[in-house]
Amino acid sequence: MTCRELTTFIADYLSGDVPPDTRREFERHLEVCPTCVTYLRGYEDTIKLGRRAFAEDDAPVPDTVPEALVEAVLNARARSH
Numbered sequence: 282m283t284c285r286e287l288t289t290f291i292a293d294y295l296s297g298d299v300p301p302d303t304r305r306e307f308e309r310h311l312e313v314c315p316t317c318v319t320y321l322r323g324y325e326d327t328i329k330l331g332r333r334a335f336a337e338d339d340a341p342v343p344d345t346v347p348e349a350l351v352e353a354v355l356n357a358r359a360r361s362h
């Protein structure tokens with residue numbers, strides 16, 4: 282599995298929605314590729330940030346959140362190159 286392939290599987294991997302062989306290849310790649318580990322962490326952080334922002338329906342979404350999300354994604358992408 283290449284770094285590019287890994288990034289296309291990342292959402293499915295985190296939702297547990299990948300076949301066992303793909304998951305194994307994914308994890309094997311993570312063992313040898315710190316860049317993708319960093320990318321995966323950034324991706325997870327982004328999801329957590331998003332969940333936290335929308336956890337309370339009545340709470341207004343702070344203006345800073347979308348920008349932080351975009352930045353997290355961009356940073357993660359920049360690190361993966």
Ligand SMILES: [Zn+2]
Binds near residue numbers: 284287310314
């Ligand atoms: Zn990689």
